[in-house]
Amino acid sequence: MLSKNEVKYIQSLCHKKQRNETGLFIAEGPKLAEEILVSNYIVEKIYALPEWIKKNNNINAAEITEKELNQISQLQTPNEILLIVKQSSVDFEPILKNNFTVVLDDIQDPGNLGTIIRLCDWFGVQQIICSNNTVELYNSKVIQSTMGSFVNVKICYKNLIDFFNSNKNIVVLGAVLNGINVHEVAKPKEAILLIGNEGKGISNDLLPFINKKITIPKKGKAESLNAAMATGILLSHLT
Amino acid sequence: MLSKNEVKYIQSLCHKKQRNETGLFIAEGPKLAEEILVSNYIVEKIYALPEWIKKNNNINAAEITEKELNQISQLQTPNEILLIVKQSSVDFEPILKNNFTVVLDDIQDPGNLGTIIRLCDWFGVQQIICSNNTVELYNSKVIQSTMGSFVNVKICYKNLIDFFNSNKNIVVLGAVLNGINVHEVAKPKEAILLIGNEGKGISNDLLPFINKKITIPKKGKAESLNAAMATGILLSHLT
Known part of the structure; x- marks a missing residue:
């Protein structure tokens, strides 16, 4: 079960200020989860409904209820899973030659x-x-x-x-x-x-x-x- | 001032059933108003804020307040003017030759x-x-x-x-x-x-x-x- 503080903390990541301070962001839904989990992004925490966990039992996720997902989701129609992910740097030198x-x-x-x-x-x-x-x-x-x-x-x-x-x-x-x-x-x-x-x-x-x-x-x-x-x-x- | 019934009637046009029965639809904002007013569409009624009426004083519109526009608008950010317009037919024989x-x-x-x-x-x-x-x-x-x-x-x-x-x-x-x-x-x-x-x-x-x-x-x-x-x-x- 999610504590009140955990819910508040996740909800706070909808604010840019909080994302900047923590260096985290939120991604939702099975499709994004799939892409992120095979990428270089570091996943801090996964919250998922029992049906997602059943299909992905090799992945460590906190099981939550539909009601809890509704509380923390930023989507109009929450979709099985919410990930808290570490931001990667948006400051690098692009390679323009031959690109x-x-x-x-x-x-x-x-x-x-x-x-x-x-x-x-x-x-x-x-x-x-x-x-x-x-x-x-x-x-x-x-x-x-x-x-x-x-x-x-x-x-x-x-x-x-x-x-x-x-x-x-x-x-x-x-x-x-x-x-x-x-x-x-x-x-x-x-x-x-x-x-x-x-x-x-x-x-x-x-x-x-x-x-x-x-x-x-x-x-x-x-x-x-x-x-x-x-x-x-x-x-x-x-x- | 808009009567309660008028507000209800306009709001009801967000439902397909009501649009079908009345043969009307809603369009909002100065840009759409401009396009519709020079088109073949027949405008049933215009509700507009004083600023729009000032800029378009040759057009017959009912002046409403910002609060009233908020009540009848279907936009997240209501935009000066709302038109009730007659639907035109969506049943005709397209000309496919040379098109x-x-x-x-x-x-x-x-x-x-x-x-x-x-x-x-x-x-x-x-x-x-x-x-x-x-x-x-x-x-x-x-x-x-x-x-x-x-x-x-x-x-x-x-x-x-x-x-x-x-x-x-x-x-x-x-x-x-x-x-x-x-x-x-x-x-x-x-x-x-x-x-x-x-x-x-x-x-x-x-x-x-x-x-x-x-x-x-x-x-x-x-x-x-x-x-x-x-x-x-x-x-x-x-x-």
Whole structure:
């Protein structure tokens, strides 16, 4: 049985401050559990319903009731298992040479960041560089919407002006509304794809670093595409 | 001021049964209002905050308070204006000749249907045929996530087996996990793109109607792409 303090402690991990202080985050559901358990992530604790434990009896988990899972889960529909996992570093030096890299300028919506991570995993993009104001990777909505792909893609946070200033030898493709038709851009061997904020697009400060502005041609009337959707379509053409 | 009965009546339109009986639906926010007001849709009633009315003083709207908008809105963050709109028919004969048509087999998630409508509008696809079990167009989550694009795309609901049986002369491209690389498929002048359910894919009953199975090639490890994302990427290659 979970103590009141344990419940409070797990619930507190929905706050960024608490995640930062403890260096932990929450992941839920059998699919994410499966991905995390075979990854390099260190699992601190597993809470699971009897049915999950029965199917995974080689894994050490604390058995809880459905009522207890409802108390600690951050999902609308709790799903068998909740893991408390150690964060890995989001500060490393990406290898840009011979690589395709995605750079995100202030993506705010957790679902969008999670979807972009899943897309990068699908298209074999192995690293994402986020501006410091991009939504936090360990936000549980981000983690859940990656569908587990965060274990396969390296993600770091940086001051993007400093980053672009120190990496002027790599071609930067910027996703904008009035650039070259992406169908006419050759697949690059190495490049950076820069994606802007959902509402404001790419910051003015970063525009001078773009070598080629690219666009998904519009044939109908819709005003825009969602940032994650645009990323997916561009990756499909460029990778 | 809104009467209790009026509030109840508007709230009741969040239920499909009530929408069917009245033939009405709800749309919210200035962006959707703008699209609907210049479209063929007939607006039954507009409820708006004073700031919206000030900016649009040529339009006849009932002024309500923020508190009242909170009561009738179906959004987490109500946004200035709520419209009650007459549904248009979702039963018509699509023109397949010289057209690119999207057919949806039991898409369940309202956000996915809305996103697919927005994508079709972006890529100039003018008609979508939904299976009878696809989520209802006038569900307010669908309407909101189209970002207004539902006014530009014709959408009908049909028994898909009957539909395919009567239209055997049009090429059907089916989105599957083990088909031809979509990069190798020529842009068709006329075709149907068939998209399956989020979890189950394309129904077994419909597989025999597919002329060409197509796939978005995977280079990384992610297990799948979201149905709306896959539709967007395929449309970008095929239209």
